[in-house]
Amino acid sequence: MTDSLLPFSVFFASIFTGNILLTNYLGMCSFLSVSKELKTSTGLGMAVIFVMATTTPLNWIVYQYLLIPFGLEYLRFIVFIIVIAAFVQLTEMTLERYSEPLYQSLGIFLPLITVNCAILGVSLFMVIREYTLLTSFFFGLGSGIGWFIAIIAMAGIRQKLKNAKIPPGLEGPGIALVIAGFMAMAFMGFSGMIALS
Amino acid sequence: MKIQKQQAMRTVLYALAPLCLAAIYFFGWRFIATLVVVGATGLLCEWLMARRYGFKITESLFVSCTLFALSLPPTIPLWIAAVGIAFGIIFGKMIFGGFGRNIFNPAITARAFIYISFGVPMTAAFVGNATQGGWFPAGFGSWMSQADSVSAATPLVTGDASLFELFLGLTSGSFGETSAILILLGGLYIMFKKAANWKIVVASLTSFLLLQSIFWATGLQIATESGLKGVSDPLTALLSGSFLFAAFFMITDPVSSSQTTNAGRWIYGAFFGILTVLIRTFSTWDEGVTFAILLANMFAPLLDTLIKGAKAKKKLKKAEGGKA
Numbered sequence: 352m353t354d355s356l357l358p359f360s361v362f363f364a365s366i367f368t369g370n371i372l373l374t375n376y377l378g379m380c381s382f383l384s385v386s387k388e389l390k391t392s393t394g395l396g397m398a399v400i401f402v403m404a405t406t407t408p409l410n411w412i413v414y415q416y417l418l419i420p421f422g423l424e425y426l427r428f429i430v431f432i433i434v435i436a437a438f439v440q441l442t443e444m445t446l447e448r449y450s451e452p453l454y455q456s457l458g459i460f461l462p463l464i465t466v467n468c469a470i471l472g473v474s475l476f477m478v479i480r481e482y483t484l485l486t487s488f489f490f491g492l493g494s495g496i497g498w499f500i501a502i503i504a505m506a507g508i509r510q511k512l513k514n515a516k517i518p519p520g521l522e523g524p525g526i527a528l529v530i531a532g533f534m535a536m537a538f539m540g541f542s543g544m545i546a547l548s
Numbered sequence: 549m550k551i552q553k554q555q556a557m558r559t560v561l562y563a564l565a566p567l568c569l570a571a572i573y574f575f576g577w578r579f580i581a582t583l584v585v586v587g588a589t590g591l592l593c594e595w596l597m598a599r600r601y602g603f604k605i606t607e608s609l610f611v612s613c614t615l616f617a618l619s620l621p622p623t624i625p626l627w628i629a630a631v632g633i634a635f636g637i638i639f640g641k642m643i644f645g646g647f648g649r650n651i652f653n654p655a656i657t658a659r660a661f662i663y664i665s666f667g668v669p670m671t672a673a674f675v676g677n678a679t680q681g682g683w684f685p686a687g688f689g690s691w692m693s694q695a696d697s698v699s700a701a702t703p704l705v706t707g708d709a710s711l712f713e714l715f716l717g718l719t720s721g722s723f724g725e726t727s728a729i730l731i732l733l734g735g736l737y738i739m740f741k742k743a744a745n746w747k748i749v750v751a752s753l754t755s756f757l758l759l760q761s762i763f764w765a766t767g768l769q770i771a772t773e774s775g776l777k778g779v780s781d782p783l784t785a786l787l788s789g790s791f792l793f794a795a796f797f798m799i800t801d802p803v804s805s806s807q808t809t810n811a812g813r814w815i816y817g818a819f820f821g822i823l824t825v826l827i828r829t830f831s832t833w834d835e836g837v838t839f840a841i842l843l844a845n846m847f848a849p850l851l852d853t854l855i856k857g858a859k860a861k862k863k864l865k866k867a868e869g870g871k872a
């Protein structure tokens with residue numbers, strides 16, 4: 352594959368073949384707790400897309416121009432979390448101050464995903480796979496969209512299951528994990544389409 | 549043990565009966581052994597779960613078991629078949645609350661589970677068709693057809709069968725997927741009896757043919773390990789592999805498909821057809837049908853919710869407009 356096409360192949364691969372939720376099983380906690388309603392799932396999914404698409408390139412800049420020159424690569428876990436948390440808090444405050452409707456639909460989910468492992472995971476994968484700035488952005492965006500697709504599909508399924516007689520021990524997160532397993536099985540069908548390296 | 553009667557499921561079973569006979573004729577009596585093992589294991593699992601949680605045992609179980617048995621390769625070890633159906637019935641159906649609640653088609657969850665877990669017996673152990681050794685008694689005279697070497701690849705991979713052979717089903721492949729004519733007859737029967745919705749079938753067939761024609765017409769070449777490979781023409785692609793079988797019997801399952809709106813049915817069917825072509829063409833799997841069904845099942849509830857929401861909004865707007 353030519354280098355100029357790499358961002359786009361990474362974009363599609365991170366949605367389908369390497370879905371952050373269904374192949375790496377990251378971001379499970381908020382996925383399980385919020386996916387009961389379609390409306391909240393959509394809001395949270397949008398927030399994840401936004402945060403992933405912005406923090407991944409941001410962390411790339413921090414890593415390349417701050418951590419590497421000072422030889423502090425081993426601090427990246429802490430630094431990435433601080434960057435994500437600070438950025439998310441700032442966005443939330445800005446939204447609350449300037450755009451009430453946007454804050455209502457998106458902002459209230461932002462604090463929820465500050466510590467979402469999928470978001471830190473995307474930043475760490477970006478370092479391991481040695482992406483460029485542009486590729487990092489598309490990787491973050493694609494991972495966010497992949498997460499969004501998975502959570503709204505899950506919300507649809509859980510709404511359908513509302514009146515189902517699920518065995519007592521499996522209600523709630525139990526059955527959700529089983530469904531997530533089936534979803535991951537379905538997404539295995541995409542394997543080999545575009546490689547994510 | 550009480551088994552709940554379901555007329556629609558009986559219709560499907562009648563439609564599957566010729567396919568079962570054909571499976572014996574093409575691949576030998578071993579099919580009956582597979583069917584019995586699958587049916588008995590499925591019934592046992594359903595009975596255990598039903599007894600424990602107070603569900604009903606329904607006739608849909610036998611449809612799931614027959615569909616699953618027909619989708620297996622002729623050399624499948626019987627214990628793998630048993631593991632598959634146990635998974636499909638318990639995890640695919642019963643833990644969601646029994647019949648009518650399952651999100652995914654139990655037969656296809658069973659197949660997908662063993663497809664992923666036992667790659668070689670599921671993909672590389674096909675035997676040739678018994679009719680290669682003469683028209684009669686063919687499979688009726690043997691336990692398992694030995695017409696060819698055990699690892700005969702299906703026409704889906706080799707692409708060397710004629711349309712005539714594919715249409716009658718004289719090729720290697722899974723038990724019930726080879727004969728297009730019998731699938732068509734059975735499929736038309738269940739559509740006529742309204743056990744399957746014709747919109748889903750038509751949508752999936754047209755979208756499949758359309759996308760495959762586009763790929764074929766543009767002369768797409770796919771890079772594989774053994775070099776570049778072209779895309780087969782739409783008719784061959786339609787008749788080889790298990791697409792027809794799935795389009796008529798698997799995705800039309802009234803529970804796991806999108807079944808509340810007509811728009812949902814069209815989109816659902818088209819989604820399945822397109823995904824099958826994409827997965828067949830681009831992914832590492834030879835046969836995309838299994839995963840395409842799972843994916844279509846996965847998005848069906850969301851599709852239903854979205855369409856219902858859009859309709860409610862439209863109605864609301866109309867009502868408001870009428871007032872003003």
